[in-house]
Amino acid sequence: MPITGRADPVSQRTANLAALLRALRSGPLSRTQLAARCGVNKATVSSLVTELSGRGLVRPAGMLTGVSGRPSQLVELRGESAYGLALGIEADRFSALATDLAGRVVAERTAAADVVTLGLHRGMDELAELAHDLLAGMEAPPAGVTVSVPGLVDSAGALLRFAPTLRWRDAEIADLLAARLGLPLAAIAVDNEANLGALAEAHARPGVSDLFYLSGGIGIGGGLVCGGLLQRGARGFAGEVGHVTVDPQGEHCPCGRLGCLETKAGLPAVLRAAAPAEDRLHDPALGVDGRARLLRERVRQNDQRAVAAVHELGVALGVALSTVVDVLDPDVIVLGGYLAELGDWLIEPVRLELGARTLANHARCRVEASSLGTTAGLRGAAHQAIERLFTDPTLSPLTEEAQA
Template sequence: MLRYLNTRGPASRAAIAAETGLNKTTVSSLISELQARGLVVETGLRQAGAVGRPGRVISLDGATVGALGLEINVDYIATHGLDLTGRTLIDRRIGFDAMGSDVDRSLERLVAVVREALADLAAARLRVMGITVAVPGLVNVETGTVLYAPNLGWRDVPVAQRLAAGSAPIPVRVDNDANLAALAEYTAGVAAGTPDLVYLTGEVGVGGGVISGGRLLRGGDGFAGEVGHLPVDPNGDLCGCGRTGCWETKVGLAALLRMAAPDHAYGRPDSGPVRVPEERLTEIERRQAAGDPRVEQALREIARWLGIGGAILANLLNPRVIVLGGYFARFRGHLIAEAQAQLDRLVVAGADARCQFVASELDFRAAAHGAAHVAVEQVLADPTMVAMLPAKSQPTWRRR
């Protein structure tokens, strides 16, 4: 019932019964229980036809239940808070040097960010039913443990356990950032509804989230999508994973900075205060506007390698769309045409593959956005996880 309302929108009891095949008594009983849990609300009257009494319209109730998504990456922590209807309540990022911090300091900062966000949502009278954390690395989703995040320097970090102990008694889940971003794009992004797509994170590291047949592809052990570590150049640079010539050493944000603005490259002790990625990209754009030839050369090289790696993905997975996230989307006008030309040249199926690069509209927010939606999905899948409201707090109808 809850999923029906989420998918189809507000409806009368009669319409719900007619479209679901449930009898009216069952529909009324289920609606009463969902109301008691603060998940649906009566919002007014709707006339179903030319005759008969109008019926009350039932809608999802966004006033009491919400979810929180977070992402910790090399140089920032992002938070995204949603209510049950998908309305954004929190959407912010702070600069944080996770690459230069040890695990304990990173988790302490993450806990502090969670506490602040939960306080804001509590002030809005929302009960947070789930927290999901996006991390750029290999994750055991069942235990919430980050097995290996090379760009953060993390190994076997029990993120869910530490976060649950330090914040609130709310279910905490942890997943790969690219997987969560791919889910965000599939549900509400530029390629929404496309059953076969690949999402690429344009960060220091490059990860891939794969939607195949409308489902997230995890692989046998849950580690599918580590496309940034495809070996593309045996004579290339050393990667953060310890191997040589990985794809992310050619197209990651660190590679762009190294080529276009070496004095602002990651890892330099004199590169200044911690910056969120947009600030680094603004510096690139400033140099481009000033006519620095290194910027155009760097973007051409990034685009070439983006197309080479994209062709590997197209040959292997046959997606309809490769969604470019992060900084790739910011520089779409300088990257997509050349990358598409390389892909078209190298893909075995040629034009029959029909695979296109497109730029995300979620920018660096995709992973946290997808993380929040995962927590909302848990409520849609099992509404009984939401406790009954006290009788005096249970809504009957609300005019909108």
């Protein structure tokens, strides 16, 4: 299945094909049900289903026997017929994840790496190698690729403007990967890890339309879903709450100001508060996940310094999130990244601060720890990558048989 690099607006027929494909996400449907769901007449549905079938995306799925009339043929997604590829860049590792049309994980790879030392070009070589390794086991190229990055991405979704933890500026990630993977540029999107994490968390909560996702790592990022849609803001920087002031008399932040959320809630700051400088807790070789798990163990064993550090973290998060709640009134705030590991001890102080600092009605906002942890960005990226096919099913070519 070759990837085509189309950019022109989709036609009405393509939009109808996409509507049918999306409707089938919730399970098998008959042609009559599809016609009703998609607002298209039944003759058109039959022709659209024939095309989707020719493109290998759907197949027959038994009969529906209704309360009246003849039994009708059901159609379902051919989940395994296509997949999206997610690539992840973090300061200490590269990741690759493929999910199929039904959202199932079909392949996964991770490689530890010192990305700052590697720099952009050698880093892209290593990421491409990881991706090649995964793609070698697949029968066809991916329907789309989305790269999750810990930094600010321009709104066109191709250029990483600034990633402080990687020390990369204006990195043309999509171009560099397109060349290395032999894929068209249009098939590769780059997006902020916290935005993608917000998408993944919203996707995991079907009834929720307003959500704020806070991503904890070396830095602090955030992403917002309002009215069911990911909001990127005018320049793609929405959700960047790492430099909200939580303590006007606080520590200096590398950004030049005092008491930013990151000076209290970035993983290094929390670890400094939790243990002396020579402690194993600060070992970068453990990675973000490893250090967070070790901190969690200390808290669980009631290490007083660790307990106090995590409580103080919860208060700082609550101070910053109280304004987020005032501005957005979300259904849910999700604590993600390394914060998810500490959820059991963070949710209470965050809720107390929200209760003390926001209008009474706002206190009803739920606060939850992410169940996806540090993989939320990658899961969101996989979701975005396969979404490309749900927007334009003609990216999946007609089989020769169907064309004949």
